[in-house]
Amino acid sequence: MAKRTILVVDDDLSIIQAVSFVLKKEGYIVTTAVDGKEALKKAKKELPRLIILDIMLPKINGFEVCKRLKTNAQTRKIRTIMLTARSEEKDKRLGEKLGVNAYITKPFNINKLLSEVKKEL
Amino acid sequence: MKSNLSHSTPRFLMMGVLLLVCIGLEYYFHMVRGISVVYTHLFYIPIVVAALWWGLKGGLSVSLFLGLIHTISDIPGIHVSVLTRALAFVSIGFVIGIVSDRRKQTEKKKERLLQDINERVKELDCFYGFSALVEKADISLEGIFQGMVELLPTAWRYPDITCAKIAFEDKEFKTEGFKTSKWKQSADIKVHGERVGIIEVYYLEEKPKTYEGPFLKQERKLIDSIAERLGRITERRKAEEELRVSEHKYRVLLENLPQKIFYKDRNSVYVSCNENYARDLKIKPDAIVGKTDFEFYPKELAGKYKADDERIVESGKIEEIEEKYIQEGKEMIVQTVKKPIKDEQGNVTGILGIFRDITERKRMEEELRKNEEKYRDLWENVNDLIQSVKPDGTFVYVNRAWRKTLGYSEKEIPYLSLLDIIHPDSHAHCMEIFKRLLAGEKVEYIEAAFLTKDGNTIMVEGSANCHFVDGKPVATRAIFRDISEHKKAEERKVEFLSNVSHALRTPLASIKSFVEILLKYKDVNPTEQSEFLTVINNETDRLTRLINQLLDLDKIEHGKLKWKFMSCDISNIVQNAISELEPLIQEKNIVVNMNLPSQDLIVNGDKDRLNEVFINLIGNAIKFTLNKREIRITVKNKGKVVEVSIADTGIGIPKNELTNIFERFKRLDNSVNRKLTGTGLGLYICKQIIEKHEGKIWAESQKGKGSKFVFVLPKYKSKSAKKRIKPKRGS
Numbered sequence: 001m002a003k004r005t006i007l008v009v010d011d012d013l014s015i016i017q018a019v020s021f022v023l024k025k026e027g028y029i030v031t032t033a034v035d036g037k038e039a040l041k042k043a044k045k046e047l048p049r050l051i052i053l054d055i056m057l058p059k060i061n062g063f064e065v066c067k068r069l070k071t072n073a074q075t076r077k078i079r080t081i082m083l084t085a086r087s088e089e090k091d092k093r094l095g096e097k098l099g100v101n102a103y104i105t106k107p108f109n110i111n112k113l114l115s116e117v118k119k120e121l
Numbered sequence: 122m123k124s125n126l127s128h129s130t131p132r133f134l135m136m137g138v139l140l141l142v143c144i145g146l147e148y149y150f151h152m153v154r155g156i157s158v159v160y161t162h163l164f165y166i167p168i169v170v171a172a173l174w175w176g177l178k179g180g181l182s183v184s185l186f187l188g189l190i191h192t193i194s195d196i197p198g199i200h201v202s203v204l205t206r207a208l209a210f211v212s213i214g215f216v217i218g219i220v221s222d223r224r225k226q227t228e229k230k231k232e233r234l235l236q237d238i239n240e241r242v243k244e245l246d247c248f249y250g251f252s253a254l255v256e257k258a259d260i261s262l263e264g265i266f267q268g269m270v271e272l273l274p275t276a277w278r279y280p281d282i283t284c285a286k287i288a289f290e291d292k293e294f295k296t297e298g299f300k301t302s303k304w305k306q307s308a309d310i311k312v313h314g315e316r317v318g319i320i321e322v323y324y325l326e327e328k329p330k331t332y333e334g335p336f337l338k339q340e341r342k343l344i345d346s347i348a349e350r351l352g353r354i355t356e357r358r359k360a361e362e363e364l365r366v367s368e369h370k371y372r373v374l375l376e377n378l379p380q381k382i383f384y385k386d387r388n389s390v391y392v393s394c395n396e397n398y399a400r401d402l403k404i405k406p407d408a409i410v411g412k413t414d415f416e417f418y419p420k421e422l423a424g425k426y427k428a429d430d431e432r433i434v435e436s437g438k439i440e441e442i443e444e445k446y447i448q449e450g451k452e453m454i455v456q457t458v459k460k461p462i463k464d465e466q467g468n469v470t471g472i473l474g475i476f477r478d479i480t481e482r483k484r485m486e487e488e489l490r491k492n493e494e495k496y497r498d499l500w501e502n503v504n505d506l507i508q509s510v511k512p513d514g515t516f517v518y519v520n521r522a523w524r525k526t527l528g529y530s531e532k533e534i535p536y537l538s539l540l541d542i543i544h545p546d547s548h549a550h551c552m553e554i555f556k557r558l559l560a561g562e563k564v565e566y567i568e569a570a571f572l573t574k575d576g577n578t579i580m581v582e583g584s585a586n587c588h589f590v591d592g593k594p595v596a597t598r599a600i601f602r603d604i605s606e607h608k609k610a611e612e613r614k615v616e617f618l619s620n621v622s623h624a625l626r627t628p629l630a631s632i633k634s635f636v637e638i639l640l641k642y643k644d645v646n647p648t649e650q651s652e653f654l655t656v657i658n659n660e661t662d663r664l665t666r667l668i669n670q671l672l673d674l675d676k677i678e679h680g681k682l683k684w685k686f687m688s689c690d691i692s693n694i695v696q697n698a699i700s701e702l703e704p705l706i707q708e709k710n711i712v713v714n715m716n717l718p719s720q721d722l723i724v725n726g727d728k729d730r731l732n733e734v735f736i737n738l739i740g741n742a743i744k745f746t747l748n749k750r751e752i753r754i755t756v757k758n759k760g761k762v763v764e765v766s767i768a769d770t771g772i773g774i775p776k777n778e779l780t781n782i783f784e785r786f787k788r789l790d791n792s793v794n795r796k797l798t799g800t801g802l803g804l805y806i807c808k809q810i811i812e813k814h815e816g817k818i819w820a821e822s823q824k825g826k827g828s829k830f831v832f833v834l835p836k837y838k839s840k841s842a843k844k845r846i847k848p849k850r851g852s
Contacts, residue, residue: 012627012630014631014634014656015631018635018638018653019634021649022634022638022641025642056623085622085626085627085630086619087622087626106627106629106630107626107630107632107633110637110638
């Protein structure tokens with residue numbers, strides 16, 4: 001298990017491209033997924049330290065992915081940062097309830113994302 | 122006594138037999154063997170012993186004496202006749218013996234009888250005392266027990282050394298100086314077969330044993346019989362007490378009812394009545410017995426009452442009679458319920474009547490009715506829901522809008538209750554408001570869920586107050602407005618705004634990220650740099666498109682868009698759209714196959730809007746075409762309509778998504794398509810435009826083989842006919 005591996009999950013490829021670029025620049029190992037199903041598969045297989053997760057994902061939504069990660073002994077300890085265009089309070093509260101470590105709304109500040117990532121790793 | 126006699130008879134017989142045996146032995150030894158009488162008489166010794174033993178001294182001594190005399194007198198010349206004489210003597214002795222024995226026995230018997238009579242007298246005295254006790258006018262059960270316990274010793278053989286105790290339930294009744302001892306006699310007191318107490322009699326000194334320890338047989342009988350009687354008395358007393366209590370209970374109930382109650386026999390003669398009824402007639406309740414209505418009411422009214430009674434006795438059915446009469450100058454309205462009372466065979470034996478003054482109630486109802494009627498016309502034509510509800514929850518009035526919204530007919534209203542039309546979730550809330558209203562409060566704002574007859578829920582808001590007559594609540598009135606649609610629209614609006622926010626934020630996020638990357642990292646290589654700038658550019662386009670579409674959408678949905686309907690050739694519009702998209706087609710290196718009809722196909726349409734539809738659909742087809750990089754556009758003449766189809770060779774659309782994709786912000790749940798993200802509004806807008814043209818649009822697809830979007834538009838008609846095609850207003 002690579003200690004600095006981060007899984008980036010988003011269905012918007014340009015977001016994946018941007019986030020991956022930045023993280024790689026900062027020396028992290030990045031792996032990506034474009035839907036919830038793939039995210040769960042990769043999380044179990046590669047056991048990253050952190051997942052940056054969108055909510056509105058095809059197949060399985062981000063909250064559900066989060067819930068499933070928390071109920072699996074292997075993936076329970078993976079840190080999660082929600083990166084989403086859903087800006088409503090109730091979504092933030094739901095994220096808190098599910099135990100996500102940070103909730104960042106799009107559009108976001110790259111430095112803010114990086115500081116949250118550093119905090120978790 | 123009889124037993125004593127019969128007891129001794131076998132002894133006499135035995136005695137006789139023994140004597141005969143002795144005489145026989147004497148005869149043999151003396152006469153035949155010649156042994157001296159001195160020896161032969163020794164044979165009599167056992168008989169004397171036996172006689173003494175059996176206590177038959179008198180009879181036996183005589184017979185023995187005579188027997189001896191005969192033997193002594195006959196010693197010299199003994200012959201056969203001696204035996205006969207001896208027998209005669211013995212017999213005489215025997216008879217005398219019996220007689221003397223009898224006399225003794227008779228004397229004993231007399232003595233016993235006397236004693237017995239004495240006991241009986243005591244027993245009788247005791248019972249007499251008992252009866253006297255029970256018959257005392259208002260003696261309590263406790264009084265009876267205490268009296269009885271004092272009477273008990275007098276009936277026993279040795280009153281001076283006798284103690285008695287009666288234990289009953291948790292109480293004990295004792296004689297003075299009561300003590301227990303080991304000489305005890307007792308009997309249980311039972312009520313309905315269950316032991317509730319015990320009678321105990323003690324002798325304080327030892328006395329000779331008789332029937333039961335020192336106690337006589339009669340005393341056993343006596344104690345048992347007293348116990349049984351005490352049991353019976355207790356039973357009866359308790360039953361009487363219960364009856365008295367229950368009678369009192371019903372009497373209290375009856376007397377305190379506001380109704381006037383009477384009971385007549387089948388001939389309309391009063392049997393009884395309650396206080397309230399008697400007060401009206403200005404008599405005491407007891408005084409009514411044996412009287413008839415003719416003694417209290419005017420002849421006419423009494424006659425009517427009598428006729429009512431007769432009818433009820435005849436029919437055996439309960440009747441509710443309402444009547445008006447004048448009392449002390451005031452008009453009274455009373456309601457009488459007359460119920461026939463029947464015996465076990467079902468014969469009517471009397472009539473129970475309940476009289477109620479409903480003057481006040483009727484007056485209030487009348488008042489209410491007049492009041493409601495004043496405004497009824499007005500209310501009936503209001504679009505809001507108006508209801509007037511009595512304090513018992515039944516409806517006085519509901520208006521037409523109410524009936525229509527909740528789905529009830531006017532006939533059903535009287536059978537409805539307030540709770541029938543309120544959604545269970547709102548029951549508690551509404552009942553609380555109802556209580557406040559009846560208490561005189563005016564409730565300015567109520568929001569609740571109602572339930573229609575079909576079980577649908579509708580949301581209402583409104584206000585209510587209560588109408589009072591003489592300080593009493595008569596009916597609550599409420600006016601409600603159905604806000605279900607409003608609520609739903611509000612929910613839709615919130616959802617729409619959230620979707621718009623999401624749709625705007627997504628391209629903005631990409632743009633901002635890449636701009637920040639370019640600002641933060643100066644070492645991005647030129648290839649990457651231009652790649653990032655392209656993304657920024659594309660996302661900006663997407664944002665612009667989205668904003669334009671949102672504006673269009675708003676106009677379409679609110680009917681603000683200006684439509685310029687005119688005759689236009691479909692093929693023309695297709696070609697315009699293709700040329701507009703030419704740069705994109707070239708860039709993607711796509712072959713466009715067009716299958717256009719030879720003749721012009723004219724529709725009545727707005728050129729610009731239809732162009733928008735084509736741009737959207739062809740644009741999608743270009744985006745999604747993957748494999749063969751080919752799209753096919755077909756325009757067909759289908760009689761009254763023109764059919765247009767645009768097919769791509771993409772991955773296709775799952776069947777369950779084919780209708781969804783025309784909804785707002787519905788995009789395919791397929792990650793590959795996301796690479797070519799749209800705004801989520803394009804197909805929705807296309808549908809709005811086509812429908813405005815009275816056309817239809819749908820999608821067909823075979824998974825893996827691409828999708829086909831098809832729409833039909835009605836053809837343009839001659840000028841006169843054209844007017845009939847009235848474009849639908851935007852929904």
